Amino acid sequence: MPCLSAKDITALSKAREGRWRPGLSSQPWHSEIFASERDASGAGVALALARDALRFAAEGHDPLAEPEDRRQVLWVQDRRAVQRGGRPYLHGLPDELRHRLIHVEAATPEDALFALEEGLRCRDLACVIGEVVGNPRALDFTASRRLSLAAEQHEVALWLVRLEAQADLSSARMRWRVEAAPSEQPEWNPDASGAPAWKSELFRASRHAPGQWTMSNDKRKLRIRQSDITRPANSNSTATPDIGHLVRPTVGRSLAAVARV
Amino acid sequence: MAIWCARLSVDRWRLSLASEQGELDAGEGADANPVALITETAHGPRIAAINDAAREASIRAGTMLADARTLYPQIQTAPADPAGDLALLEKLAVWAQRWGPWSALDPPDGLLVDITAAAHLFGGEQRLLADVTTAFAKRKLAVRTAIAPTAGAAWALSHFGRTGAQPAIIHGQGDIMRTLIDLPVAALRLDSDVLTVLRRLGLKRLGDLADITTGAVNRSEAAARDAFHRRFRNRKSPSANPLIRLDQLLGRVPEPLLPVVAPDMPLVQRRLMEPLRHRSLLDQVLSDLAKDMARSLEGRGEGARRLELGLWRVDGEVIVRRLELAAATRDPAHITRLFEDKLEGIDAGFGIETVRLRASWAESLSHRQGDVEAAAERHGTSLSAFIDRLTVRLGPQAVRRPVPGASHLPECAQNWRPVLEPESASQNAFAFHQRPLKLLNKPERIAVLYASPDGYPQRFRWRGNVHDVARVEGPERIAPEWWRQKSTVRLRDYYRIEDAHGRRYWIYRHGVAGDGRGGAPDWFLQGLCA
Numbered sequence: 001m002p003c004l005s006a007k008d009i010t011a012l013s014k015a016r017e018g019r020w021r022p023g024l025s026s027q028p029w030h031s032e033i034f035a036s037e038r039d040a041s042g043a044g045v046a047l048a049l050a051r052d053a054l055r056f057a058a059e060g061h062d063p064l065a066e067p068e069d070r071r072q073v074l075w076v077q078d079r080r081a082v083q084r085g086g087r088p089y090l091h092g093l094p095d096e097l098r099h100r101l102i103h104v105e106a107a108t109p110e111d112a113l114f115a116l117e118e119g120l121r122c123r124d125l126a127c128v129i130g131e132v133v134g135n136p137r138a139l140d141f142t143a144s145r146r147l148s149l150a151a152e153q154h155e156v157a158l159w160l161v162r163l164e165a166q167a168d169l170s171s172a173r174m175r176w177r178v179e180a181a182p183s184e185q186p187e188w189n190p191d192a193s194g195a196p197a198w199k200s201e202l203f204r205a206s207r208h209a210p211g212q213w214t215m216s217n218d219k220r221k222l223r224i225r226q227s228d229i230t231r232p233a234n235s236n237s238t239a240t241p242d243i244g245h246l247v248r249p250t251v252g253r254s255l256a257a258v259a260r261v
Numbered sequence: 262m263a264i265w266c267a268r269l270s271v272d273r274w275r276l277s278l279a280s281e282q283g284e285l286d287a288g289e290g291a292d293a294n295p296v297a298l299i300t301e302t303a304h305g306p307r308i309a310a311i312n313d314a315a316r317e318a319s320i321r322a323g324t325m326l327a328d329a330r331t332l333y334p335q336i337q338t339a340p341a342d343p344a345g346d347l348a349l350l351e352k353l354a355v356w357a358q359r360w361g362p363w364s365a366l367d368p369p370d371g372l373l374v375d376i377t378a379a380a381h382l383f384g385g386e387q388r389l390l391a392d393v394t395t396a397f398a399k400r401k402l403a404v405r406t407a408i409a410p411t412a413g414a415a416w417a418l419s420h421f422g423r424t425g426a427q428p429a430i431i432h433g434q435g436d437i438m439r440t441l442i443d444l445p446v447a448a449l450r451l452d453s454d455v456l457t458v459l460r461r462l463g464l465k466r467l468g469d470l471a472d473i474t475t476g477a478v479n480r481s482e483a484a485a486r487d488a489f490h491r492r493f494r495n496r497k498s499p500s501a502n503p504l505i506r507l508d509q510l511l512g513r514v515p516e517p518l519l520p521v522v523a524p525d526m527p528l529v530q531r532r533l534m535e536p537l538r539h540r541s542l543l544d545q546v547l548s549d550l551a552k553d554m555a556r557s558l559e560g561r562g563e564g565a566r567r568l569e570l571g572l573w574r575v576d577g578e579v580i581v582r583r584l585e586l587a588a589a590t591r592d593p594a595h596i597t598r599l600f601e602d603k604l605e606g607i608d609a610g611f612g613i614e615t616v617r618l619r620a621s622w623a624e625s626l627s628h629r630q631g632d633v634e635a636a637a638e639r640h641g642t643s644l645s646a647f648i649d650r651l652t653v654r655l656g657p658q659a660v661r662r663p664v665p666g667a668s669h670l671p672e673c674a675q676n677w678r679p680v681l682e683p684e685s686a687s688q689n690a691f692a693f694h695q696r697p698l699k700l701l702n703k704p705e706r707i708a709v710l711y712a713s714p715d716g717y718p719q720r721f722r723w724r725g726n727v728h729d730v731a732r733v734e735g736p737e738r739i740a741p742e743w744w745r746q747k748s749t750v751r752l753r754d755y756y757r758i759e760d761a762h763g764r765r766y767w768i769y770r771h772g773v774a775g776d777g778r779g780g781a782p783d784w785f786l787q788g789l790c791a
Contacts, residue, residue: 038724039764040698044791047698072644072680085699086789090663090675092696102680104651105659118650123641154641180763182731192734193759196791217791 020174020208022215022222027053028173028206029151030144033161037084037133041180041198042161048198048215050127050159051094052222071126073097074119076104078112080133081163094220100126109136113143120150120158130160141169148172167203175204181214184225194218197225262374263415264357264393265405269370270298270310270346272402274339295333298341299326309341343369353402354521360393365412365518371419373412373518380408386430410434412518413510417441417448417467434512441510442468449506455496459503462489470507527561527620529553536575536612540604543572543613547600550618551593564589564626570600572607573615580607589624648680669739671700671755671787694737695757697767697788704785707768714774714781718756721768723786728760736770751778757790765790 031049035042050073058069075088082105090098104119106112109132119128128151132139148171151158160172167175178200186194197216202208214225266272275292295315299306306326318333329336347368354364354372360383361376376389383389386408397404407418407429414437421444422429431440441448444467446459464470473486489504496502499509499516509516529550537543547570558564566589572580582603590596642650651660661677665687668674710720717733735756751772759765767788772778 038726039766040789040791041764044698047791082702086701087699088663089671089697089700089788090665091671092698092700092788092790099684101663102648103661103663103677104655105661106655107659111655111659114654115651118642118647121642122644122647124644124647156641180765182761182763183759183765189734191732193732193757193765193790196765197763199763 018207018209019211020202020205020213021224022052023056025056026207027056027157029155030148030158030172031160031174031176032144032167032170032172033159033176033178034165034167035161035163035178037081037163039180040085041178041196042163043085043088043129043131044196044217045176045178045198045200045215046129046159046161047094047097048217048222050129050157051097051220053157054126055221069096069126070100071124072100072102074102074104074115074122074125074128075131076106076112076115076119076128077131078106078109078133078136081131084133085131085163108138110138113138113147116147116158116160117150120147120156121154122156123154125156127157127159130158131163132160133163133165135162135165135168141171144170144172172204173206174202174208177201177203181216184216184218262360262376262389262393262406262408263367263412263419264372264374264397265416265419266350266353266370266372266397267403267405268310268312269350269402270341270343271296271312273342273346273349274298275312276401291337294337295320295335296337296339297326297329299338300341300343306338309343346370351521358522359396360389364521366521367416371416373415376408390430405429407431409437411437411510411512412516413450413506414441414512416450417444417510421445421448437511438467438471442466442471446470446503449503449510450500451503451506452500455501455503458492467507467510470503527554527557527563527565527623528617529557530615530617532615533613536614537616538609538612540607543604543607543609543616544597544601546616547604547618548593548597550616551596551600554596554618554620555591555593558591558620558623558626561623562625562627563620563623564591565596565620565623567620567622568596568600569619569621570603571615571617571619572613573617574609575611575614578610589626591626645681669742671696671739672704675700695790697757697765698791699789701787701789704769704787707784707786709768709770709784718758718768718770718784721784721786723766728762728764728766730758731761732759733757739769749778751776751782755787 027049033042033045033049035045054069077085077087087105088101088103090101093101102125104112104115106115112130112132116128116130119125147158147160150156167177178198181197181199183194183197186192195216195218197214199212200215201212202210204210215222216225271292274296278291292312293314295318296312297308297315297320298310300309301307304325308320308322308324308326308329311320311322315333315336318336320329320333320336326338350366350368350370350372354366357364357372357374361374361379363375365373365375367373376386380386380389383392390406390408393406394404405419405422405424407415407422409415409418409431410433414431418429418431418441431437446464446467446469447456448467449470451459459465459470464473473482473489493502493504496505499505505514508514531546531550533546537546550570554565554568566586568584568586570582570584572582574580582600584596584599584603586599648660657679660680662680662682663675664678664684666674666676667687705723708722709718711718717735718730720727720729722728733756735758736754737756738752738754740752741750753769753771754773755767755769757765757767766786767790768784768786770782770784772782774782
């Protein structure tokens with residue numbers, strides 16, 4: 001076993017710290033997800049990430065917040081996205097989003113961008129999901145920058161699903177490329193498909209190192225398939241599996257308070 | 262002032278031809294031949310309106326087209342358009358407000374304009390009538406106009422007055438009967454059955470009717486008058502009761518008319534539990550009212566130019582104070598301060614029980630842009646404001662919410678409703694089966710390779726690509742809804758499948774082989790799973 005210098009260890013731990021995992025407290029406000037229009041993996045990942053972020057927000061900080069999040073979720077599709085991929089289906093949506101979805105079908109990408117930006121400016125929305133096909137001229141760097149700024153100013157998160165699009169210039173804080181992955185075997189029926197899984201590649205992120213995971217939305221929770229956790233790019237030998245939190249994150253309470261008890 | 266567009270439909274028909282044949286005056290071009298505008302009735306086409314040439318050919322409006330054809334076989338026809346006529350009349354009514362502040366429709370082809378205290382602006386009533394005539398002549402519409410103290414008299418004069426040299430103007434209340442005494446009773450705007458009754462009674466002119474209702478010289482005339490009153494005693498509708506109509510024509514009872522543009526004034530009031538006797542309390546009420554008024558003006562995007570404050574006293578007196586403002590404002594502090602000066606030395610008597618503030622003149626005053634935008638910048642917009650913005654730009658059909666529908670068929674199990682509509686009660690769906698995340702607009706046909714016709718699919722082609730089926734769950738059979746659909750509709754067997762790359766779909770086989778409802782069953786792809 002090769003020895004690791006102290007320098008290597010600090011670099012490694014930093015890199016691991018920087019790696020993305022579900023349930024992070026600081027989710028970026030604007031993410032892009034590149035996906036194929038031949039399946040619903042883009043929308044599935046967007047919904048899974050959104051639920052992950054919302055769950056964390058609900059666990060959270062604000063003691064005055066309502067116990068149940070009743071804010072609406074906005075889902076904007078442009079007309080081509082509706083034609084190619086269909087509309088969201090009520091009975092297939094996650095339970096907690098089923099009764100608070102606002103769907104906008106915009107005729108053009110310009111209208112879709114308008115709806116997205118208005119949604120980001122609305123304080124009564126929990127999050128915004130958008131689906132735009134291709135690389136329309138309206139969705140250039142300026143437009144994505146507008147969306148980023150609006151999202152960050154009003155603290156409404158946006159997941160923009162780009163169907164069949166090239167990853168051109170954009171100001172999204174996290175950019176994913178996802179495709180469907182074979183699901184795990186469900187418990188009872190080995191022939192059936194199980195909880196949805198996606199091969200997802202985080203290829204651009206402002207705070208995290210890029211990486212590849214197989215995410216699955218199992219038991220209503222987003223998680224990373226253990227076998228597929230990749231190692232940090234710079235270490236090729238040390239097999240240190242990411243076993244998640246060793247210590248529970250101390251969010252919203254002080255360690256001293258616990259010690260006193 | 263009453264304006265009667267005597268041949269509105271024919272004029273409109275002629276003007277509609279103008280695009281083909283250029284501007285036409287009456288009696289030119291196609292209008293030179295007899296033309297009848299017809300409506301389809303249960304008994305065949307009936308003539309609704311005719312032009313002058315047709316009138317000369319002794320054709321009358323209201324006859325059947327077949328009868329008219331026997332009189333004059335070459336008559337040409339065009340379809341009548343009463344809805345279009347009414348739309349034009351509405352436009353004309355708004356346009357006619359150039360002569361007075363207030364106008365009302367008089368369907369099917371008349372207008373009433375209130376020119377009280379406005380005639381001098383046109384140089385007198387005669388000049389006003391001349392102006393109306395020239396203005397309508399420019400639009401190539403034939404009109405007859407009249408001015409009278411009451412709407413009924415003006416209507417009668419315009420429809421039935423003699424077309425002569427002198428303008429149709431009645432100057433005073435007393436002149437009405439003198440001028441109109443010779444007009445037929447139809448000038449009272451009565452229903453046709455009432456006209457029949459009057460004709461049978463021998464009452465043909467307004468003068469006859471007026472004699473009966475007022476002057477009784479001897480016993481027999483008095484008896485006739487009583488009988489006449491009894492005859493119409495139960496008729497409450499003015500158009501069914503000649504006596505009410507006559508009184509309206511003479512201005513003895515008011516005749517409410519519906520104006521085209523109803524002025525809707527912001528009005529706020531406070532009814533007080535204890536009558537106010539002290540000025541300080543009144544100031545408090547006034548400032549509350551000013552705040553209410555500011556709020557209602559703000560909602561309309563207006564500012565007040567003239568305000569009326571009414572104070573109802575316990576002893577029945579009403580004190581009114583008016584205030585005119587230089588520029589539209591809705592600043593409550595400003596309004597309160599101005600009224601405080603006006604209320605100096607007011608006599609409260611036994612107390613004031615109701616205070617009302619009315620903005621009888623309001624002008625549009627846009628919201629101050631900076632403030633609103635700054636607030637939106639800081640706090641974000643509300644949900645309703647957000648929905649409004651979206652619906653204004655994208656249309657109401659674009660912004661919707663899925664709600665469950667009472668159906669087993671997947672595409673009918675969700676309906677799209679407006680977002681802010683209250684959610685209707687619905688039964689929870691059973692969660693036995695997983696449904697796809699997205700449903701295609703229309704199921705798309707796929708070519709499927711299977712081992713046996715009722716077995717699992719093994720491979721399918723969708724949108725040009727071939728998918729190998731790796732896992733299948735199903736079938737889930739959804740039978741047609743026999744209480745809604747025809748008996749020949751085929752059932753569906755749904756399969757939730759995953760292909761070799763992990764892409765998950767929801768497909769179904771439409772029918773079963775040998776179900777007697779068509780040939781070999783087709784396969785469709787309906788949903789995309791997450």
